[in-house]
Amino acid sequence: MINVPLLDLRAQYAGMKPEIMSAVEQLFDAQQFILGPAVAEFEEDIAAYLGASHALGVSSGSDALLLALMALGVGPGDEVITSPYTFFATAGAIARVGAAPVFVDIDPATYNIDVRALESAITARTRAIMPVHLYGQCADMNPLLEIAGRHGVAVVEDAAQAIGARYHERNAGTMGTVGCFSFFPSKNLGGAGDGGLVTASDAVLYEKLKILRVHGSHPKYYHALIGGNFRLDALQAAVLRVKLKHLPQWHEARRANARYYDERFAARPDIVTPIVSPGNYMIYNQYVVRVPNRDAVLKGLQDAGVGCEIYYPVPLHRQECFAYLRYAAGAFPEAEKAARETLALPIYPELAEAQRDYVAEQLLRLV
Numbered sequence: 001m002i003n004v005p006l007l008d009l010r011a012q013y014a015g016m017k018p019e020i021m022s023a024v025e026q027l028f029d030a031q032q033f034i035l036g037p038a039v040a041e042f043e044e045d046i047a048a049y050l051g052a053s054h055a056l057g058v059s060s061g062s063d064a065l066l067l068a069l070m071a072l073g074v075g076p077g078d079e080v081i082t083s084p085y086t087f088f089a090t091a092g093a094i095a096r097v098g099a100a101p102v103f104v105d106i107d108p109a110t111y112n113i114d115v116r117a118l119e120s121a122i123t124a125r126t127r128a129i130m131p132v133h134l135y136g137q138c139a140d141m142n143p144l145l146e147i148a149g150r151h152g153v154a155v156v157e158d159a160a161q162a163i164g165a166r167y168h169e170r171n172a173g174t175m176g177t178v179g180c181f182s183f184f185p186s187k188n189l190g191g192a193g194d195g196g197l198v199t200a201s202d203a204v205l206y207e208k209l210k211i212l213r214v215h216g217s218h219p220k221y222y223h224a225l226i227g228g229n230f231r232l233d234a235l236q237a238a239v240l241r242v243k244l245k246h247l248p249q250w251h252e253a254r255r256a257n258a259r260y261y262d263e264r265f266a267a268r269p270d271i272v273t274p275i276v277s278p279g280n281y282m283i284y285n286q287y288v289v290r291v292p293n294r295d296a297v298l299k300g301l302q303d304a305g306v307g308c309e310i311y312y313p314v315p316l317h318r319q320e321c322f323a324y325l326r327y328a329a330g331a332f333p334e335a336e337k338a339a340r341e342t343l344a345l346p347i348y349p350e351l352a353e354a355q356r357d358y359v360a361e362q363l364l365r366l367v
């Protein structure tokens with residue numbers, strides 16, 4: 001038996017310990033832990049990497065989404081359209097500003113919001129659309145942006161799983177009104193704790209995001225707006241700045257692992273591998289397969305020492321906290337089907353050949 005964790009961050013760290021430790025040591029020597037040059041330098045580097053006009057480090061991906069909606073003035077009485085098949089934070093942010101999440105089912109091929117069903121969900125109350133670029137592949141942004149533009153609603157991209165993903169030569173998180181990213185350790189660019197980022201092309205909106213990041217304070221101790229403490233830690237910025245340099249290679253290593261799995265499972269129609277839409281550069285934050293008898297396969301893999309996980313077992317419209325939205329079971333059949341049929345396999349960049357071979361063999365045996 002070979003043990004293969006779903007993600008092995010120690011393998012990544014082993015290759016870059018001196019670099020990280022030297023950045024941490026510099027920061028401790030400077031003792032400047034709140035904003036300051038470490039955050040500003042990271043923001044500059046990541047804006048260049050993303051090709052974003054403005055990038056602002058924030059406390060987490062969840063706070064990035066919340067801050068984006070706050071800056072856009074979304075609140076009670078408003079509706080925000082999103083996917084029911086995503087991490088909780090996407091819809092959580094909508095509810096936390098007092099707006100109503102409105103769900104649209106997913107495209108079963110990509111697991112992203114089905115843009116064909118989008119327009120019929122727009123009402124006079126719709127203030128924004130929040131596409132999620134799930135697993136590292138962008139939602140179908142051209143038709144989505146066209147619909148949003150025609151109805152005059154903002155687009156807040158949840159690019160938490162998609163930093164560096166591209167859609168027809170455009171970067172995830174730079175196509176909409178605001179782009180939101182997460183540096184949760186399991187994301188392709190992960191910090192040593194929580195962290196996030198918002199991007200905006202509009203300079204006025206960027207200034208508002210920046211002011212809201214520090215309690216709406218502008219100038220210091222004068223508050224025209226109510227914000228919060230949404231700052232990215234300088235320590236996180238220092239670590240992330242080092243890791244950012246390696247990100248393109250990590251994406252490539254994940255993509256090579258994905259190609260390997262794709263080939264190993266190609267002859268098995270009962271194992272549905274990720275489908276990448278034309279024009280997409282997918283960064284495989286997760287490699288998710290659809291299999292029959294998923295729960296038994298999952299248990300078999302776990303028993304064989306293969307780390308795997310279900311993203312996500314309960315679609316958001318079926319979460320207890322959203323019962324007040326009154327969506328019935330069966331309201332979004334594709335999201336519900338994906339929740340029953342999919343599982344994620346280890347895809348991290350440092351996966352050894354023997355490990356991925358073992359994962360493939362076990363899945364082929366169990367399905």
Ligand SMILES: *Cc1c(COP(=O)(O)O)cnc(C)c1O
Pocket residue numbers: 060061062063086087089090132158160161181182183184194195196
């Ligand atoms: C990780 C994630 C978030 C939240 O990010 P945190 O940094 O953990 O707050 C939001 N949306 C999606 C789709 C995510 O995967």
